[in-house]
Each structure stands twice: as C-alpha cells, then as structure tokens.
Amino acid sequence: MPLLIGIALVLSLLIKTFLAQAFSIPSDSMQNTLQPGDRVLVDKLTPWFGAQPRRGEVVVFHDPGNWLPPGPASPANPVQEALSFIGLMPSADEKDLIKRVIGVGGDTVECKGTGPVKVNGKALDEPYVFPGNTPCSSDAEFKITVPQGHIWVMGDHRQASADSRYHRGQPGGGAVPVDDVVGRAFTVVWPVDRWDWLSVPDTFEQ
16 A cells, blocks of 8 residues: 555656646636636646647746745645645645737737737737726737747736736846746646636637
C-alpha cells in the first residue's frame, strides 16, 4: 500500500509538471465564460512540443510585471499546500492570470471607441463578451502590432478586466511574453454543474 501511494504521488507530480494542472478563477474578468471559484485544467503538455498560443484560446500566464496588485499573503493551509504540490488543487498563493488570446506575434490589434475589436483589419464577432459590455472602452482605445514572441490578451468581461489594454506603458506595450504562458485552459472541472470545454470561437477562424 505505501508503494502504491508513493507511485500515485509521483504520477500526480509528473502530471502537474508536464501534462495538466488545476487553476482557480480568482475574479470576474472572464465572466460569463468563467465564474469566480471555477476550477479549470490547463494543458501544459503541448508547449513542450513547440506549440504556441493561438488566437481565441483561454490561457493562464504568470504575472508579466505588476499586473496583479500587491495583497496580503494567503494563510497557510498544509492540506491545500500538499494537494497543490501534486497538482490536485490550485496553490493558495498563485500569482497567475487567465485571459483570452486576441492577437499573436505580428498581428495588428486595434479598437476605437466601444468597438469592435479588429485583428489584422478583420472585425471580431465576440458573443462571449459579458452581456451589457462593449468590446472595448473609449478610455482604453488602442492600436498595436504585437511583438514577436508575445500575445495580446483581453478578458471576456471587458469592463472588469485590467488586461493588455491597461498595461501599454510596460515593456511589450501590454503584450505578454509567450515564455510567461503556463498553458491553455481547456476545460472547467469544478463545480460539476459548470463542466464545459473551452473551445476556440468561430470568429477566430477568419
């Protein structure tokens, strides 16, 4: 029995490191696609084979530089720490973000007024944007050619997402380095009544 438990723990750690990892949704910025408290699984395998983030994917990435406000440290929870170490629960002190990829390296992404968002001159049809929101805001108009090796990301809850639009004064002009991407969120696994695949919307097939 101890040997079987040890094997299971090693397999869990390997899966977390190389295959998939659970992440918790901390905010409203991806509503209604994702709700606060949802748990998603992130594919960490395909980047090992050179796959790059694609337009329309929902990705988890490390904070590229002070996107997240400083906050008090989460209280220690030995059980959660142990489970997060082997990938069965999100870390209590994770400093990662989750957004939708709108543009990749070389793309020109722009938005004037309230929208629509355009990628390489093509207007996006974005049914995933939070009801009542506009695709973008007049206080955050932008036009950027995404640097190679970077992605432009936006939250689905556009008026509640401090995404690439609001970090244009930082290196990359608000774009996120691909090296900071943990992987693609491909399914909601918790709560069970919200189970769903996170597919790429048809508009990005343009």
